[in-house]
Amino acid sequence: MDAQLRIERALDAALRLGESTAAPPRLVAATRHAVFPGGARIRPKLCLAVAWACGDDAPTVSDAAAVAIELMHCASLVHDDLPCFDDAAMRRGQASVHAAFGERLAVLTGDALIVLAFRTLAAVGGAHAERLIGLCETVAAGVGAPDGIVAGQAWECEAKADLATYQRAKTGALFAAATAAGAQAAGHDAASWRALGDWLGEAYQVADDIRDVMADPAWLGKPTGRDETLDRMSSARALGLPGAVAHFDRLLASAIESIPDCRGAAALRALVHAESERLVPKAWVGRIREQAAQFAPAGS
Amino acid sequence: MDAQLRIERALDAALRLGESTAAPPRLVAATRHAVFPGGARIRPKLCLAVAWACGDDAPTVSDAAAVAIELMHCASLVHDDLPCFDDAAMRRGQASVHAAFGERLAVLTGDALIVLAFRTLAAVGGAHAERLIGLCETVAAGVGAPDGIVAGQAWECEAKADLATYQRAKTGALFAAATAAGAQAAGHDAASWRALGDWLGEAYQVADDIRDVMADPAWLGKPTGRDETLDRMSSARALGLPGAVAHFDRLLASAIESIPDCRGAAALRALVHAESERLVPKAWVGRIREQAAQFAPAGS
Numbered sequence: 001m002d003a004q005l006r007i008e009r010a011l012d013a014a015l016r017l018g019e020s021t022a023a024p025p026r027l028v029a030a031t032r033h034a035v036f037p038g039g040a041r042i043r044p045k046l047c048l049a050v051a052w053a054c055g056d057d058a059p060t061v062s063d064a065a066a067v068a069i070e071l072m073h074c075a076s077l078v079h080d081d082l083p084c085f086d087d088a089a090m091r092r093g094q095a096s097v098h099a100a101f102g103e104r105l106a107v108l109t110g111d112a113l114i115v116l117a118f119r120t121l122a123a124v125g126g127a128h129a130e131r132l133i134g135l136c137e138t139v140a141a142g143v144g145a146p147d148g149i150v151a152g153q154a155w156e157c158e159a160k161a162d163l164a165t166y167q168r169a170k171t172g173a174l175f176a177a178a179t180a181a182g183a184q185a186a187g188h189d190a191a192s193w194r195a196l197g198d199w200l201g202e203a204y205q206v207a208d209d210i211r212d213v214m215a216d217p218a219w220l221g222k223p224t225g226r227d228e229t230l231d232r233m234s235s236a237r238a239l240g241l242p243g244a245v246a247h248f249d250r251l252l253a254s255a256i257e258s259i260p261d262c263r264g265a266a267a268l269r270a271l272v273h274a275e276s277e278r279l280v281p282k283a284w285v286g287r288i289r290e291q292a293a294q295f296a297p298a299g300s
Numbered sequence: 301m302d303a304q305l306r307i308e309r310a311l312d313a314a315l316r317l318g319e320s321t322a323a324p325p326r327l328v329a330a331t332r333h334a335v336f337p338g339g340a341r342i343r344p345k346l347c348l349a350v351a352w353a354c355g356d357d358a359p360t361v362s363d364a365a366a367v368a369i370e371l372m373h374c375a376s377l378v379h380d381d382l383p384c385f386d387d388a389a390m391r392r393g394q395a396s397v398h399a400a401f402g403e404r405l406a407v408l409t410g411d412a413l414i415v416l417a418f419r420t421l422a423a424v425g426g427a428h429a430e431r432l433i434g435l436c437e438t439v440a441a442g443v444g445a446p447d448g449i450v451a452g453q454a455w456e457c458e459a460k461a462d463l464a465t466y467q468r469a470k471t472g473a474l475f476a477a478a479t480a481a482g483a484q485a486a487g488h489d490a491a492s493w494r495a496l497g498d499w500l501g502e503a504y505q506v507a508d509d510i511r512d513v514m515a516d517p518a519w520l521g522k523p524t525g526r527d528e529t530l531d532r533m534s535s536a537r538a539l540g541l542p543g544a545v546a547h548f549d550r551l552l553a554s555a556i557e558s559i560p561d562c563r564g565a566a567a568l569r570a571l572v573h574a575e576s577e578r579l580v581p582k583a584w585v586g587r588i589r590e591q592a593a594q595f596a597p598a599g600s
Contacts, residue, residue: 022465023446027454031445079411084403101457103384107407108454111379111414115444118418122436129429136422136436144415145318145327154327154408157401165322 007044010063011035011070014120018112030101030109031116034074039092039221042275043178044070046200049271050182050193053264057186061131064124065181068117068139073174075113076149078106085153086226093221114143134184142177149174156232163233164202171208172201192260199255200272206248207279209234213241214284242292245285252276307344310363311335311370314420318412330401330409331416334374339392339521342575343478344370346500349571350482350493353564357486361431364424365481368417368439373474375413376449378406385453386526393521414443434484442477449474456532463533471508472501492560499555500572506548507579509534513541514584542592545585552576 015035019028044066051062081088081096082103089099098106117139121132145151152170155161179197180190211220212227213236227234235244252272259268315335319328344366351362381388381396382403389399398406417439421432445451452470455461479497480490509527513536517524527534535544556572559565 018445020446024454111450112445114414119440129433133429140419145412146320146323150411154324
């Protein structure tokens with residue numbers, strides 16, 4: 001089955017775990033709104049790609065791992081969009097959850113999604129209990145303190161923070177969890193797969209910083225220029241756009257190099273390449289380099 | 301070991317899982333602030349009491365279950381106190397998390413606590429993998445949609461809600477999870493223990509409604525009169541104070557009656573009795589009944 005279709009179906013099945021006539025209808029609607037339609041689903045795709053590369057001998061476990069990772073990502077978007085953080089009215093081309101359902105339901109929807117991520121893992125049941133415990137740990141570490149995505153977001157509440165630590169936690173941690181979980185879901189050791197997620201996560205965060213400056217809000221599905229407005233740490237602000245693009249290229253090269261030798265290596269390399277073009281289109285890179293050359297001091 | 305001490309130690313050990321020099325210091329501080337000092341710790345006490353009644357053959361699993369339940373409770377308090385919900389400045393006799401650390405860290409602290417609850421279960425490791433998977437499911441069901449405490453809170457965002465459904469989800473669900481988890485932690489079937497939690501949870505919510513009218517805010521450690529101010533569903537508002545007290549008594553009697561015949565039955569009955577006096581002191585009941593008699597129509 002096509003990975004995208006597999007992910008959408010698995011997400012739908014997971015949401016149904018929390019839906020019944022006993023549930024508050026607006027919470028159910030807000031939760032669906034937070035998950036569908038999705039973005040690029042890059043984290044669960046990465047998770048499934050690694051699981052496939054490792055043999056994918058228990059597809060229900062891989063599905064649960066991919067779903068858990070994506071639900072955590074959706075939860076973080078819902079809470080990041082809250083008025084007290086980014087106060088974003090748009091997300092994935094539609095109203096953000098708090099804009100559509102109010103702040104209270106946005107808080108609760110994020111909470112419900114975090115819980116549902118773990119419930120989805122537990123619901124796979126006893127046949128792979130050992131793997132599921134490992135997956136719970138991996139997912140929890142990618143999200144919680146000390147260095148998961150929640151901690152990453154919390155660095156925005158500190159007077160002083162290191163940009164690399166902040167980005168590794170805010171974005172890298174869930175990418176690393178995605179590759180580790182993919183391996184664990186297929187009964188493999190997570191350690192040799194973590195580097196791929198680390199590199200990709202860092203690259204993704206740098207791309208996000210570049211997109212915040214370069215993208216058209218309509219194309220991106222959310223407002224741009226937010227890092228500047230909210231005085232947020234950003235690679236584009238720290239390194240300048242040409243520096244950020246060069247950094248992005250180096251990170252992607254490291255990601256590709258880190259892929260262990262396995263049956264899925266070529267497919268994974270292709271996924272990373274496609275993703276890089278989606279994240280930072282070549283046309284932008286040309287424009288950024290042209291502008292940099294134009295403003296460079298003579299002789300440099 | 302004394303149950304209270306055992307719980308505080310296990311909570312401290314769980315918090316350490318999310319603490320390191322790599323963690324954002326204010327998130328670490330806010331998370332400790334949300335958990336210590338605690339309230340009555342009635343849910344984890346109940347969980348351990350049931351585990352003990354069922355033999356408590358794997359104390360590390362029982363500890364993890366009790367901790368997971370209490371961390372979920374703490375998370376719900378942090379999010380319930382947010383400006384968009386109760387906007388409570390005080391909790392457990394100190395500043396609420398959002399009052400002390402700001403709204404953003406309060407959102408993140410709640411998220412981190414939910415994640416930590418599951419991480420604590422996973423961290424027990426493989427020796428009891430089957431039990432831990434069951435515990436994950438029980439805890440997730442007690443917290444998430446369709447009818448856990450998050451769903452309970454979400455009923456406050458609906459135009460119409462049934463009081464009993466609301467209360468069962470908002471409070472009962474986590475009590476039922478506490479008794480079910482206690483049994484599961486000791487390798488027993490959860491089903492025969494769920495009723496105790498259901499009854500106690502409902503009783504607790506009714507007591508909370510009574511306390512919101514009757515208690516001194518300093519004694520309670522949080523503001524009172526909030527149900528009226530926030531126009532929230534409440535037994536005291538729906539049944540009147542004497543009706544709410546009578547309802548509370550019936551619920552406690554049902555709770556005590558539901559305790560299965562076991563070695564811990566007497567201890568559990570004692571715990572329920574002590575809790576009932578703590579929740580709704582006899583002095584209040586006397587005052588409520590006196591007032592009711594005074595205002596009753598002649599001849600009634």
